[in-house]
Amino acid sequence: MQVTETLSAGLKRGFTVTVPAGELESKRTARLKELGQSMNLPGFRPGKVPLSIVKQRYGDAVQGEVLEQAVSDATRALMDERGLRPAMQPRVDLVAGAEPGGKADLEFKVEVELLPDIAQPDLSTLSLTRLKATPDAETIDKALKDIASRQRDFETIEDVRPAAQGDVVVVDFVGKVDGVAFEGGTAQDVNVELGGAGFIPGFAEQIEGMSPGEEKVITVTFPADYSAENLAGKEATFDITAKALKRPVDVEIDDEMAKKIGFEGLEQVRELITRQVEQEYEQLSRLRIKRELLDALAEKTDFEAPQGMVEAEFAQIWQRVEADRKAGELDEEDKEKDEDTLRADYRKIAERRVKLGLLLAEIGRANAITVSQDEMLQAIRAEAMRYPGQEQQVFEFFRKNPQAAESLRGPIFENKVVDYVIELATVEDKDVTPKELAEIPPADL
Template identity: 35%
Template sequence: MEFNAKRVDEANAVITSTVSADTVEKNIEKIAKQAAKTLDVQGFRKGKVPVAVVKQRYGSKLREDAESDALRAVLSDGLKELDIKNEDLVGEPGISKFDKKDDGSIEVEIKVACKPAVELGDYKALLPEVEEKKADAKEIDERIENIAKQSAPLEKIKRKRMVREGDFAVIDFEGFVDGVAFEGGKAEQYTLEIGSGSFIPGFEDQVIGMKYEEEKDVVVTFPAEYQSKDLAGKEATFKVKLHEIQEKAAPEINDDLAKKMLPGEEEATLDTLKEKIEEQLTAEAKGVYYRDELKPAYLDKLVSELNFALPAAVVDQEINFALNNKVRTMSEDEIKELQEDASKVEAIRDELKADAEKSVKATFIVDALAKAEGVEVNDQEVTQVIYYEAMQTGQNPQEVLKKYQEAGYLPAIKMSMIEDKVITKLLDEKLGK
């Protein structure tokens, strides 16, 4: 059997071989003998099926399995010769050639991608300068004032007037489509914040200007993407009656507010609350500063300074991902042009290649940084982040997690978390924290 295994570079290798017809036939014989011991074939006792019968009945499947075994043997021998361990592989090896010849032999070419050796060098010397972020007194006071406003109770306005933006209108309403009341379209003594956008577009605008005990027909159109298909895109008339107008009471900023906002601290004072708010605002400012400014600058510096080979298969995968995203933004005519002219697709792939290489390079650098710094993110941490974000947006956490699992997003989320964690650690050390 002709065989050759060579490294293209430290991240890529090619294994070529010519598998002889004799090798395939021997594999067929071996698989057929094994199958004869376990197959149930009518007219024969189990384990006593003649090999010839197995070959006759399952010939094409036996040949397919025999060729697969030969292919695995070529890969195994190639990896052994190249001294590449399974844990060093990136993704599945790609079969770039599988040509069956007239004499029964098969010419095979397998491309293998490996994890590159990333020499980080003095990576800490490349860190950008880090400024300390501090919340100022004005920001702290504004945040506390907003908290006080949100927690202030509602109270009936002191004098009767018309509804205006920002009011809380206490209303009765019932909705009709084509003169028929629909399910879920009725409520009494409902408190609606005008300007909140919580009702169908146009509803709140038409409540503005209503007076106490006034009754009015509010006509709106349900959005085309409305969750109830029976109502989506349809015009509805709501019979609305205004009972009263409420507004937020004047916010009280004192120790009682602090105790309300910090239920676990019985001795909390307004100064305690200010300290907590200062910590929160400082952490938020630092997070934005790190994420939007320092982290991209540091990664760009590492990508430009460090040189190592990239697995071609991973770069191709990244290009394909970017290409698919680009195609989603194209018109039907543009997509048709690509389908009719393959050279245009290749031209776009060439345009995307440089950014794809940078992205893949950054991923391997982050992985090397995490190992150097002993930073890890376990699966439970990933789940917790997904659950928290789902709850923040009012989604079912379990459903969101399942959707991400099925779409294969979890590894990317985990890598993003590792990236944030390791670079935050390095920047904090640079700052002296």
């Protein structure tokens, strides 16, 4: 093949590639002969169908197949011979030689954006702080109180009086949208705790003051992020019938409560809660040091980012921003910005993400960091566990869709590279309060 470079600007390269007609014809003929070996036509012995008949039947299809393969092979050879590393799939435009049955040379243009040359920074010069917090008695006691509140019993209030804060109202209700009852919106003998959580905003508040035997129609609006998409953000009415009043009876936090929920005693519950809280703190600590590390590495990304990758990343980010804006869920800070400013800010974020991704990938490549098959299987199992009862379908989905499985590889690889860099960096442990650990520092663009 003949290659002429037509563009060299920054990371962008352009080429015109010519594949001789004779080479294409040889491939076409070889493919037609291969097809003829497997054809069965009346009047001809297997494998003895004349080439002219094979060409008559399959000529156009083979022409397209050969051209596609020739372009793919030539593009790959071009990249290999010149040591080019594409950032994204090269763009190919046919110029000549693509006509059915044509005898002309194949000529096409290739435009590609390359990965930048990335110098690996001296990771040993990085200084990081690992925040560490210890579960305190207040946190453990609060968790125990939450457990106890879920084990409460309720006793009936015999006096017929209006429901007040702290009461539990036993109700029947029928939910309607535009006057039509919706699926899942009807229930009987439901306990609604006034002042408690778990219901649509405004639902429990409008039941306050009702007495047993009273009926009432209330109006509420489902949250924009409500799990049922057909109800999210919609106004609904509920026909309420108050049937009884109850009061919660607190449960003593003692060994008896612990045995009631399947433990040997209260100390065992405390130990379990402590371990769970420690794990939560460890995860928060890791998130904080990872963020600090990425901020430190971002300062070392002094290379040009491939604009195609930046545009693709920005498109994904902007899609989420648009969805949040439509749902009225933009951050307060973003609500104050005009669209041009908002786009500019998120384009900076997209460029930062692309550069960090490339730097982490280069660190991983240079240090032979890979994701093993066992790690991939563990990730697929973890994903399947998110769908109880559908685990086998999830495994089957990933088996049939390797690209979907590859989407799990990226986070695993990134975390392994992060762990590798943290091992090389100078890390100082710092004891902080749980509140300080949970604080989210301002984002760096």
